[in-house]
Amino acid sequence: MKVEQLLIGMMEEALRSFHRRLLVVYGRESEEVLAYIVFKHFTLKAGGEEKVVYVSSDDTSNYNVFIKRLEEKSYPIGNVKLYTYKETHRLMGTTNDILILDMSVGARPNDMGRLIETVRGGGLVIFYNLDLNAEKPWSTSLHKKLISPPYGESDMKARFEKYFTRKILEDQSIWILDGWNIIRGNMLNPPTSTREKPSPPNKSRIPRAIYDLALTQEQVEALKYVEKFAKKSRSIIVMTSNRGRGKSALLGLAVAPLMLFGCRRILVTAPACEETQVIFDMAEKGLKTIGEDVEREYVENLTFKLSCNRGVVEFVQPYRLLKEKAEVVFVDEAAGIQVPLLFEIAEKFPKVVFASTVHGYEGAGRGFSLRFLKRLEKLEKITLYKVELKEPIRYALDDPVEKWLYNTLLLNAEPADVEESEFKLGECAYMKPDLDLWFGEDEEHLRQFIGIYVLAHYRNRPDDLLILGDAPHHSTRAILSASGKVLVALQISEEGYDGLVEEVLAGSPPQGHLIPSCIIKYYPDYAEFSRLKGLRVVRIATHPKFTGRGLGSLAIEELCKEVEANGFEWVGASFGADVKLIDFWLKNSFTPVHISPMRNTVSGEFSVIFIRPLTGKAVEIVKGVHREFKLRLVESLPDIYFDLEPQITVRLLKSQNWDNREEPSLTSSQKSRLLQYVSGKLAYEAACDAIKQFVKSHFLNSGSCRMGLSMDVEAKLIAKCLQAKPWRHITKIFQVPQSNLKMDLRKILAEMVDFYGV
Numbered sequence: 001m002k003v004e005q006l007l008i009g010m011m012e013e014a015l016r017s018f019h020r021r022l023l024v025v026y027g028r029e030s031e032e033v034l035a036y037i038v039f040k041h042f043t044l045k046a047g048g049e050e051k052v053v054y055v056s057s058d059d060t061s062n063y064n065v066f067i068k069r070l071e072e073k074s075y076p077i078g079n080v081k082l083y084t085y086k087e088t089h090r091l092m093g094t095t096n097d098i099l100i101l102d103m104s105v106g107a108r109p110n111d112m113g114r115l116i117e118t119v120r121g122g123g124l125v126i127f128y129n130l131d132l133n134a135e136k137p138w139s140t141s142l143h144k145k146l147i148s149p150p151y152g153e154s155d156m157k158a159r160f161e162k163y164f165t166r167k168i169l170e171d172q173s174i175w176i177l178d179g180w181n182i183i184r185g186n187m188l189n190p191p192t193s194t195r196e197k198p199s200p201p202n203k204s205r206i207p208r209a210i211y212d213l214a215l216t217q218e219q220v221e222a223l224k225y226v227e228k229f230a231k232k233s234r235s236i237i238v239m240t241s242n243r244g245r246g247k248s249a250l251l252g253l254a255v256a257p258l259m260l261f262g263c264r265r266i267l268v269t270a271p272a273c274e275e276t277q278v279i280f281d282m283a284e285k286g287l288k289t290i291g292e293d294v295e296r297e298y299v300e301n302l303t304f305k306l307s308c309n310r311g312v313v314e315f316v317q318p319y320r321l322l323k324e325k326a327e328v329v330f331v332d333e334a335a336g337i338q339v340p341l342l343f344e345i346a347e348k349f350p351k352v353v354f355a356s357t358v359h360g361y362e363g364a365g366r367g368f369s370l371r372f373l374k375r376l377e378k379l380e381k382i383t384l385y386k387v388e389l390k391e392p393i394r395y396a397l398d399d400p401v402e403k404w405l406y407n408t409l410l411l412n413a414e415p416a417d418v419e420e421s422e423f424k425l426g427e428c429a430y431m432k433p434d435l436d437l438w439f440g441e442d443e444e445h446l447r448q449f450i451g452i453y454v455l456a457h458y459r460n461r462p463d464d465l466l467i468l469g470d471a472p473h474h475s476t477r478a479i480l481s482a483s484g485k486v487l488v489a490l491q492i493s494e495e496g497y498d499g500l501v502e503e504v505l506a507g508s509p510p511q512g513h514l515i516p517s518c519i520i521k522y523y524p525d526y527a528e529f530s531r532l533k534g535l536r537v538v539r540i541a542t543h544p545k546f547t548g549r550g551l552g553s554l555a556i557e558e559l560c561k562e563v564e565a566n567g568f569e570w571v572g573a574s575f576g577a578d579v580k581l582i583d584f585w586l587k588n589s590f591t592p593v594h595i596s597p598m599r600n601t602v603s604g605e606f607s608v609i610f611i612r613p614l615t616g617k618a619v620e621i622v623k624g625v626h627r628e629f630k631l632r633l634v635e636s637l638p639d640i641y642f643d644l645e646p647q648i649t650v651r652l653l654k655s656q657n658w659d660n661r662e663e664p665s666l667t668s669s670q671k672s673r674l675l676q677y678v679s680g681k682l683a684y685e686a687a688c689d690a691i692k693q694f695v696k697s698h699f700l701n702s703g704s705c706r707m708g709l710s711m712d713v714e715a716k717l718i719a720k721c722l723q724a725k726p727w728r729h730i731t732k733i734f735q736v737p738q739s740n741l742k743m744d745l746r747k748i749l750a751e752m753v754d755f756y757g758v
Contacts (some may be wrong), residue, residue, distance in 0.1 A: 053100065148512030173403075210289060239389070395613070570611050572609060
């Protein structure tokens with residue numbers, strides 16, 4: 001059978017089954033083959049609407065030749081749209097028939113993950129000009145960012161590329177064409193797809209016209225929950241799905257009925273505004289269906305607000321959401337937002353829908369929904385509904401391209417199934433994985449490793465897999481059970497080198513080197529730290545079944561021993577300031593050296609940096625930096641850190657294991673008023689300036705020079721004396737009567753005056 005007939009048969013099969021097909025096209029006359037495939041696909045659809053997207057690097061020479069070949073076939077060129085990989089965000093939410101990814105320099109896994117999901121059933125995904133030999137790394141924008149001094153381009157690995165091409169060669173559903181030669185091409189003989197038309201309920205307060213916009217019966221059933229949800233005074237819907245199941249579209253469809261039921265203000269939040277555009281598109285469609293005139297407002301070409309006579313629907317960044325008022329809140333991609341913030345949202349607003357992707361691009365694994373639901377079920381006087389969407393919107397079930405994509409980018413990775421009997425801390429082994437092996441024949445361990453990150457609430461992206469495989473300054477460590485299963489996943493990055501100071505101070509810091517760059521910028525007197533060879537813990541996570549068993553601490557301790565023996569002088573970590581995380585790093589002998597000046601707009605957390613020095617030189621530098629850090633934090637508490645939680649602040653100002661004495665800077669009159677206050681002769685307000693100076697010196701002290709106080713007591717001192725919070729705020733934070741608080745504070749300060757000999 002001729003090549004042309006085989007290709008036509010493959011495309012006809014895809015159209016019948018409403019499945020997609022993935023092709024690799026390269027070699028001589030490949031542009032002619034590509035043009036033939038696109039032209040024939042169009043004719044097989046009998047002239048129906050055809051959307052073809054060609055995505056390329058900045059070099060569009062291949063595209064120009066391809067277009068020329070199409071013109072020779074009298075193909076309607078207007079069907080084809082050209083985008084560069086920098087513009088892929090513009091394709092989010094679109095639906096296309098053919099996606100051509102020019103792989104001359106490769107493509108970022110993030111781009112592949114989101115673009116492939118835009119292709120509808122019966123369509124084609126084509127990797128054009130892909131080198132299946134994978135002898136060298138690609139040259140994408142991500143690869144360029146991974147060149148971190150002292151490493152250069154020649155140090156880049158090609159593990160991901162070899163892994164990627166192996167996954168193509170292993171999958172029998174993928175067609176491979178070297179010019180007009182079919183290297184591999186199999187018919188899959190799937191059943192013909194017949195999607196039943198959704199059937200709306202006979203009786204509903206939601207207009208039939210809204211139900212008619214639903215594409216699946218699952219969406220119809222989910223809209224019924226919206227009607228129930230609207231009736232309850234306090235209610236929550238948790239909606240989960242794999243990617244491409246119409247979750248975001250369903251949120252948009254829910255806007256019109258909720259406004260009909262009297263909800264005037266609906267807020268939408270997500271880790272990024274671009275992730276909510278489908279919600280706004282479908283909300284507008286639904287509102288117009290019920291006769292509303294809708295006005296859109298934009299920021300940087302992204303819709304952030306819709307207004308009509310019945311109300312508004314508006315995007316608000318996650319952390320800022322808590323300062324807003326609304327009857328209903330939609331939280332899309334909830335797994336990308338910290339759980340404590342999600343619970344604050346659940347408690348503040350009367351009606352909340354939490355929607356999250358389980359598997360797929362930016363998926364969170366089933367662990368998120370299971371853990372989150374368990375905690376939500378404990379909330380009182382709240383009606384909880386659970387909705388799961390399984391049926392794909394753009395293509396039929398069992399789509400071979402989706403299976404390949406999930407399998408290749410590890411979008412469906414889960415931790416190993418480990419029995420309790422397999423865990424004994426003394427039998428666990430610390431190891432440095434052979435990534436060549438993990439990206440090769442031992443893929444199962446790689447899958448377990450990534451699966452732990454997925455369930456650990458990290459915001460995972462397909463790019464992470466490429467970084468792990470190709471970046472020369474990144475490596476991994478793991479703790480394995482006696483049975484060989486991954487229990488702790490650890491990703492580390494080398495930082496620090498000669499020449500960094502000049503580059504940072506010149507305003508052009510290199511990629512990587514987050515911790516040394518921060519030290520140079522904020523503490524220039526200690527810039528020599530940047531010359532010390534160190535390691536940053538990029539991510540660490542423990543198997544969810546065995547958290548709190550000492551595995552994370554074991555991994556850190558073993559890491560420090562290993563790298564110290566290999567000439568590294570420090571180990572550090574940067575993370576969102578959370579009480580549990582801070583306690584973990586403090587317990588493992590890490591010292592805080594930095595806090596960001598602003599909160600993260602998604603998590604609402606300040607970022608902090610902790611360091612564990614491994615050599616005498618590093619110890620002395622870290623001592624100096626820590627003092628500067630404490631001084632900066634203490635002086636800024638009534639200003640930019642006024643809202644920093646006292647329980648976090650007290651941990652950042654915790655006494656270290658070395659002695660340091662700071663005398664309070666008090667004038668004679670301040671000292672006199674301080675003594676009168678502790679003896680009961682003056683009110684707090686009359687001596688607050690002196691008290692502030694005195695308490696400040698306490699927190700700058702360390703070791704035996706510092707009076708031992710409980711964290712609760714120190715947190716109260718911070719809230720009142722250093723952050724200058726009103727009494728009423730402090731009583732609310734600590735749940736104690738104002739009179740008791742005032743009495744306790746005077747007593748504590750009197751004891752401190754005695755200890756420090758004022």
